[in-house]
Structures are given as C-alpha cells and as structure tokens.
Amino acid sequence: MDVIFSLVSPGGLVIAFCIATLAGLVKGMVGFAMPMILISGLGSFLPPELALAGLILPTLFTNAIQALRQGLRPALDSIRRFRVFMGVALVFLLLSSQLVRVMPVPVLLAMIGGPVALFCVMQLAGWRPHLRGGANTALEALVASVAGFIGGMSGVWGPPMVAYLTAIDTEKREQIRVQGVAYGLGAVALAGAHTVSGVLNAETVRFSALLLIPALAGMWLGMRAHDRIDQEAFRKITLWVLLVAALNLLRRAFFG
Template sequence: MIFGIDIYLFLAAVGVALVAGVVKGAVGFALPMILISGLSSFLPAELALAGLVLATLLTNLAQALRQGGAAALASVMRYRLLIGCVMLAICVSAPLVPVLSDRVLYLLIGVPITIFTVSQLAGRHLILPARHRGRAEIAMGLTGGFFGGISR
C-alpha cells in the first residue's frame, strides 16, 4: 500500500497523471479535466480530488518556476491585484457550495460558460485598452475566483 491505497491503484493514478501531463504539455490545458475524470473512475471522490489538487499544484509550481524564482516573484508582484482578487473571491464563494442547491450551482456555472462559448463561436473577443488594466484585473480576478470557488 502507498498513501493508503493498493499499489496497483497508485500506479494507475500515476498513469492517469502522466497522460494528463502530456496533454497539458502538448495543448496547454485539460490536466484537471483528465485527472478528475480518470481518477474518479477507480478512486473514491475524495482521493480523486486530492490527486487533482496535488497534481495541479505541482505542475503549476513547476511551470511558474521554470524561469527561476526571481521571474516567478516578478510575475506575482506584477499581477498581485489579480491574484489577490482571485483569492478573496474564492474565500467568499467556496462556503456557498454546501448552502446552494445543485440546480443553482449548475446555473451559476453553466450560464456563463454557455455565454462565453457562444461569444467565442461568434468570433467576439474581449479587448480592453491598457488604461483599464487595474479595473480589468479586479473584474477578472473576482469573476475567476468566484467561479473557482463554487466549482471546487
């Protein structure tokens, strides 16, 4: 047993994580989607979610530090307003998950995704002048954090 699970399940989880990592490396996204669907097919939901969080954290850290700690710190400083707003909105919205019904959560997540998808298919792109960067960081940070918090 490794981490409280049978060795074959651990090796299968590592295999799913490697596939998800290769896909993320090739196309730049989809690691969480592949991990959660793959891991939850043979692990309890809590372990699958823990594996997703751990793998996402490790890959994001590796990606952030690939140009060194100084460059990562410079990025954090440059985007501190965005990062702070994301963290704030996650802290505010995550506690809503047990309170809201599944139907409300699906609407809160599904409607904006549908609107975004339709706008992308229609060729609409959000372009903001540089002078609005601060307000855009606040708006995008709060929006991303809110949806991140309720979709845990």
C-alpha cells in the same frame, strides 16, 4: 488501496488516470485547462466533491513546475505585475470555497459546466476580446472576483483569467508563466480552504495523490511535444473535448 476503492471502483480509477494524463498533456502543451478537464471528466462519473478533491494536488504540483520553469525572479515579477488580479481572486476563492458543502449538487454542476462551456464556445467562435488601453485595474478586479468565486466552488478559475490576459495582449511566454503563478497560488489557497471545508481529507487526499502520477507524466509528454505539434489545432481539439464535457455536466445539472 482499500481506502481508494471505497471511493472509486478499479475501473473508475483507470478512467480517472486516463483523464489525469490527458489533463497533464494539455497543461504541458498550452499552460492551462487541467482543472477544467479534471473537474469535467471526473465529475461525469464521480461525486462533485470527490472530483474537486482529486484535482487539488495535480493542479498544485503542475502549476509549481510551470511557474518556476524560467526561474524564481520572473515568477516574482509576474506576481508584482498582476498582484491586483491574484489578490482579489484569492480572497473570493477562499470565501466561496466554504459554500461547497451547502451548495446543492445540481447548482454546483451548473456553475462548473456553464463557465467552461461559455469559454469554449467563445474561443471556438474566434472571438477574442481586446482592450486597447491595456490593463485596467477596475476591470482586472472585477474579472478576478468572478474567477475566484467560481474557482472556490469548482476548482476552475482559469477561463476568466485567460480571456483577460488575451484581451490585454500579454506576450505568450509571459502569459503561460503568469498562469502558472496565479493558478499555483490559487491551488495553494484551494488546498487550504478545502482542508477546512472537509472536501480534502485523509481519504480523498490519497485519491488526489494517486492522480499526481498520470498528471505529471502527461505534463512531461505535453512539454516535450510542445514544439512538434501544431498547437493551434491541438487547442481547438481540446476546446471541443472540454465543451462536450461541460455540456455533459450541464445535462446532469438540469436533467439529472
């Protein structure tokens, strides 16, 4: 624990556990938003690189659970259907992840907070982009490149994908599974990329592993509560929390 406390104070660790529990709860309820909650919450009081390292293992394990909940075959079907999105996003994720060490902290905070705030405002305003023609390979690749580029530096690449899946009217159960598969593959790539970049190292991986405990507990509670709580109301509350957190990151980026 001495290594952990050299990275974060005991009080900070308690706060981090609470944030991870909330992130897991939301993940279990709606299938996404764990990285956004973790990076926004942890980034409010920890260095951006430590916050990024902290979310890697919880994101990896919870997405594996989500992706394989209905079995291996449906997960493989989802990979085949959205192979363009996943492939392009992974390439851009790997490329941009190497910029973390050289990117100024205010710029990194702005690139994390900006997309999250935009996504929240769009959803809370009730705007749902709709593509009448369904999936479009060129647009899919474009959205994937944006998602991957942002994800490599911030660990957050969900908002563009959720918007795209919503726009092509993806069936709810498949959408949650696709998110689990895509985010899971992204989490594997992110873990590898940031092992190379040095963000995930012998010290920070312990912090990330500790956050697995509350994250998995929260996800278990979220999955149990999924059929008992008004998901739409819970989603809106979550978006407001995310928006406040994202605006706080933008405040730090522009005003210190």
